[in-house]
Amino acid sequence: MSDSEDGGPARQPSANANTKSAHKRAKRRKRARARKSGKRVGTDASVSKGGLQAGPKTQAQADSDGCSPGGERKQKTKRRRNRRHGGVGASGARPLSVAGKEAAGTVAGGGAAAGIVTRVAAGGSTNGQSTRAGDCGPRRDRPVVAADARRRESPHRSGLQKEWHSNVGGAEASVRPAAGEVRLARAERNPRAGGYRGILYAALDLGTNNCRLLVAKPEGRAFRVVDAYSRIVRLGEGIGASHRLSDAAMERAVEALAVCRDKLVQCGSPVRMRLIATEACRAAENGPLFIERVRKETGLSLEIVTRETEARLAVAGCTSLVAPDADGVVLFDIGGGSSELVWLDLRNRCGARGLALTRFIRHWTSLPLGVVTLAERHGGTQVGPECFEAMVEDVSQHLTSFTMGSMLSEAISSGDVHMLGTSGTVTTLAGVHLGLERYDRRRVDGAWLADADVSAMIARLLAMPYEERVDNPCIGADRADLVLAGCAILEAIRRRWPCKRLRVADRGLREGILMELMAADRKGRTSGRSRH
Structure with a gap:
């Protein structure tokens, strides 16, 4: 008997272990011969006129059921992938997250849902947030969810994402999106266009003189305009003397914003948007009250931006x-x-x-x-x-x-x-x-x-x-x-x-x-x- 390298006696394989190994090798050789000859291995239930009866099972079916060494490896790989991505049910679909279930329920009932990607509902507000609440499918195909508790906030998020505001019917002035909310699923990305299939982007600028809306679809690093709207509303009329927005000016602006809301509803696609108000609402004493009125009457939640932000956006455009x-x-x-x-x-x-x-x-x-x-x-x-x-x-x-x-x-x-x-x-x-x-x-x-x-x-x-x-x-x-x-x-x-x-x-x-x-x-x- 020879000694092992660590000084101990070398362990001899038992007869039982040798027998099991021989059986495994024999089974593998048998399956290999069956694959080469095109024969079927194993049994499965097949449907006939008389009902269910035993029938042969193909190698691919055996692999998928884990009956072969290759099938076992595939099953283990699938289980590891599912555990890493949060679990998959028996049907292969990822169950809804808690936030996803809540968002799905509230949107179906016409209420507010949490999230950033927005599909505006006709006749009501969606709180500026996602109506597509579902955490389904493997990670590469899963849609954007309202909130994903499994992801952590990235320390490298841009300032725009950190100060992201709810846009449609938001009850609060602003919301910080959870990590993952502002990222689109890979399945929605159109690699040929360089954009995101089915996702539209909208920007609204309510200024002292004009109300402007632009809806676009990404194309590479540029975009293609889908819809546009502009109306002179003179919101800041008389503000220099009274420091307040007049009733007539606010009425004109609300009418124009209602048209913008209808256009967003007609898009028929999820819309990611940012709606801003500038100097008139910044300077007016009743500017915040006007923003609240707009939210109640149109469902649009406007963000009063600073002058610095306005200057940066002008450069970016x-x-x-x-x-x-x-x-x-x-x-x-x-x-x-x-x-x-x-x-x-x-x-x-x-x-x-x-x-x-x-x-x-x-x-x-x-x-x-x-x-x-x-x-x-x-x-x-x-x-x-x-x-x-x-x-x-x-x-x-x-x-x-x-x-x-x-x-x-x-x-x-x-x-x-x-x-x-x-x-x-x-x-x-x-x-x-x-x-x-x-x-x-x-x-x-x-x-x-x-x-x-x-x-x-x-x-x-x-x-x-x-x-x-x-x-x-x-x-x-x-x-x-x-x-x-x-x-x-x-x-x-x-x-x-x-x-x-x-x-x-x-x-x-x-x-x-x-x-x-x-x-x-x-x-x-x-x-x-x-x-x-």
Whole structure:
């Protein structure tokens, strides 16, 4: 008898163990021969005219039932996978999580459900949250659930996800989504389109002058517009004097928001959305009460965003229009109640593009002046040269809040810095410059205007009487009393930081919201793959 390596006696296999091993080897050889010859092994119950009777079982059936060594391995692998992903019932479907059952029950009853992905129910509110509550199927095919207690909050979540607000009928001001809520299932992703099959994205911007809605579907890293809506509501009318939203203005806004709600209902697909309100609701004393009224009457829960968020979203919506060789951009968004000014310092961008350009925001400011407030202060219908200069001077005094003004001037004088304007003012100037008989977004968005062209268009509009501005197809009655106030804001910016060219953007906050929502989903999907 030989000794083992650890010094102990070597253990001899028993006769019983040898016999069992021989039997196993014989069975494996028998099954191998059966597979080669195409014969059937084992028995199974097959259906005949007389009922159930014993019949042969195929090798694949034997494997699936665990009757063969290969089948046993498959069964063990399946059990391990099921334990890792939270358990699977006898039918192979994952049982509903507690949150999923609650969400499924409340949505079916017409109540509020917890979650972020939203399918708006006609005639009622869904609390801005998921109506697709189910935690079914294997992980690669499972849909988004309302809440998943098995996942932990990721420390790398983006700021947008952390401050995500409930959008439709939310009882609370905001909700922080649980980990996994903002990540779409892989089965819903359309790899050819680069988006998510069946998922739509919506952005609503309720400003001082306009109510705008944009519904889109992802296509690669861009999106295709599915539906759009815009109506001038003049929500901030008279707010400069009373510091309150008037009853008539609130009524107009609620009517427009009800139309937006109906459009979201008609989408017929799950919609992930962000609905924001800007300066009028920020500045008005009764702004929060108006937001609550909107929630009760339309089921839409609006989020009053800060000026900093508004400036960032404006940049996010226009990054594709930044010249690839530019050393910097002076981006401005002339709104109804406020105007945002952003300096993008791109001298060291190293090829960055798209949303990555938001990292190069060097400085920004928000002026408490917009076309509505400025026109109410100085007049908008009959504007002469003296009135126009008074408006320009008023805006220039507020530009002192841009503390890096001298540094921006140096960057403009030493490099290629262009302006990028996103507002009704610059799109109107572009439409008039192009001589459009009817406004055409495809020709206006992305158009370049030389500095001399901008000066000529402002002078042309200033020389137009009010009635002629009303008749112009690119201005119309809704903007005829506001366009010169917008030109005064633009002129003040141009005089302070003169650039050789201006690019026109018929896009802005809504597009920025959509780009950030889609980018957050892509980031969540990528981080989810790395965790598994």
